[in-house]
Amino acid sequence: MRAISAGVLALGILAATPAGAMQQSPEYVPTTDSEDIVVTAEREVLRSFVAELSQPNPHEDQIARWDSRVCLRVAGLDQRHGQYLVDRIAARAHELGLRPAAPGCRANVVIFVTRDADMIASAIADDHDLVAYYNNAEFGNALGRAELQQFASTDAPVRWWFVSHTADRSGRPIPTGGMVGSPGSRLQSAVRQDFNRVLIVVDAQQAQGVRFDALADYLSMVSLAQLDPAADTSGFPTILNLFSDRASGQAGPASMTEWDTAYLEGLYRAPRNASSARQQRWSITNRMQRELTPPEDGQSR
Template identity: 30%
Template sequence: MSLFVTLALLAAAPAAGEDPDSIVVTGTPDAKREERKRAAEFVRRAGVARLNPVARWIAPVCPRTVGVDAKIAGIVNDRIRAVAAEAGAPVAPKPCTPNIAVIFTDDGDGLTHAIFDKSPREVAALSPIERERLVRGDGPVRWWYGTREESRDGIPNDSGVLKHYNSSIVSTQVVRALRAATVIVDAERADGTLLDAVASYAAMVALAEIDSDPPPPRDSIMGLFEDEPEHRSLSGRDMALLRGIYSLPPDREAYQHRRQLVGAVREGED
């Protein structure tokens, strides 16, 4: 037996008196750094906590799907509710006032133009670049959000001044809340895609403030409409990101949220 083979066998064998079942294999520092790098890239491409702290649903979510028959609408609504519950987001009991609109249409461009023209207040918070991307986008799904700032105590910042009833050296005292989400599905461009996959995609973008600017994260439902999608349902990283969003302290700076979400996605790989 060669010295190399002998050393390999010795390295693989447990020490005398040691229970093989008790041996714990740990990743190398290089492997852990690579895992964290992949998680950080996933969060970066999702666009959450890039410049602003995370916005999430504080009011219970109530999805409503239109433009399709009741059976299909029910499938989409139920999928959003199920994903929200699994992520830890609040879910409104039925019946409820909708705050998530999923709209199926044969003309995504025309409908987006019409909404922007007839309801300018709904998209007033969007930057000119975001509006242009939404109006001229050619993807099968486009979406946007309505957000507002609230105090830690739930008082909306309607006047531009937030009242605080406590102090903290850690808390920003401000929470960014999602108050509306609009998801437009262009049925012509999404033709051939499984309904369950479209419903999962809609759930992902409705529950997190996902950046619609490509490229989407790898190993994600967000790549559904790429040439070779890896996932047609929510991936482990997708759910890890959503759970991270709904478990982190909302009143923190963007870099703190980003760091915690990277950790959440990293743990989701285990």
Template identity: 40%
Template sequence: MLIPTFAILALLASSPEVGADQQLPSIIQDPESTVLEDVVVDGRRLDQAIDDFVADIVAPPVNRGPARWHRRVCVGAVNFRTEVAQALVDQVSSVAANASLEIGEPGCTANVLILGTEDGSGLAAGLVERAPRAFRPLYSGAARSREALARFVATDAPVRWWHVSVPVNRETGYQGVRMPGDVAPPVVEAEGRLRTPLRNDLIKVFIIVDVAKAGGIDVRRLGDYVGMVALAQIDAEADPSSYDTVLNLFDVPDSQRGLTEWDRSYLEALYGAELNARAANQQGGEVSSSMYRDLRDARPIDDAEADPTP
């Protein structure tokens, strides 16, 4: 039996127990994973392939740079069998910990909320209809467009996700935009024409797993996939087929063993880059440059020397 929509809505503002036992009998299996050789991206130069990848997959709100979690995440999973929920929470938390984030203790208020269901579109539509401001709060830089939200509801993908973020003053930690009810906008001191005083913090991500469509994918690989889309604002409509990434999990499941070196390098770059360029599109370039340096240094000397620094 599925958790009623109204009960899940209550979880959006409450503190669900991490890995809590729920009533939906999950069909997710846990077969032995197959390990394959590394996949070559393609014939492009490394720096160009990275630039293309970052440009293709990054999907922040309009006129905003990439958002990321600041310090701490708390992962909650509901509507799965107890052992599946706990394994999923543990794997996603492991991905977050490897990105140098703090992990909330059991009982913390979930800001990464993973919902299992047998009807992904139905659950998404019900949640958005009943709590639209949970998905698109009334302040600048919170989330993507109404059209993107409609696609979140309508997609038939096995996993769908929706991020909510807030612009924050990087020096004070206070909100950097006018919130509903504010009389005046916050005072934000400029740092010059090239640097922004604001950072974009993720504050919530909703991830809906259609268990019927995700059947046959073991929990470890599913957790890696969910971890990737939980930590980064990935464009669900991007085509990652040219890259060795876990984002291809549901298109070519037999070739995907979980997070790859490419994925780990992207997350390390996302969480390690300064992201302080005033132009939002230049912040993606900061991620690209950091990812390039990481992968270049990991390559054999002859290959690394063939690629100039971007």
């Protein structure tokens, strides 16, 4: 896996927001704002939620996920807030069965919190190797030119860019033109998509005043699942409405909702080498329906 560019990381530090600019305590204070949502959901609504969020790899028609270890770096926050953010995302990753990376690990998730989000995003986008612009075995697979331009130019409070790589069923990366040991089948592919790295840029000015614990869970979602930045989640209970709810004068979620955690559980339990993203979406929807349907009296899920 290619190491995150030191030059890009330095840019993030130079454009960093001053300590305390979030103006929020890093302590996590659970609330019931998002946890008392009635979670009985029709399957069609869940299917729409899954389809809206997920963004499959366009080259293999599969939804990627992390394999085992996630190594986080945060640029632009003081140590206290930065460590809280790392710990919160690591805890969410652990809930999904991912293992913590060893001290001194090479970062594969880098979060830039900056008052010059456009400059950082443009610097990232200009590093074609870093964003896997050529979609090759050494640097990984990513979305296309249009999506990269959108990443560089959007005015969204948070923007993200994922790179994955093609691996065989055991997780060994497959080089361009390489051979795989199984031809696959109608229900299973001979390959899978594993995340390689993710770069996240947070606009510190737009994030100012947002609850820090809520922001940490928002960043957890976009660190652990390749979500469509253009997804319309307004009709669903999700932490991804954090900024849009605030813009419309609503309180918004204070943490991941049960829909969010069920989606992540579904993603990380779905077949990794499924024959198509459609099959994976079906599996995620099934898992969410089981998680979000209250058990009948005397029965367990």
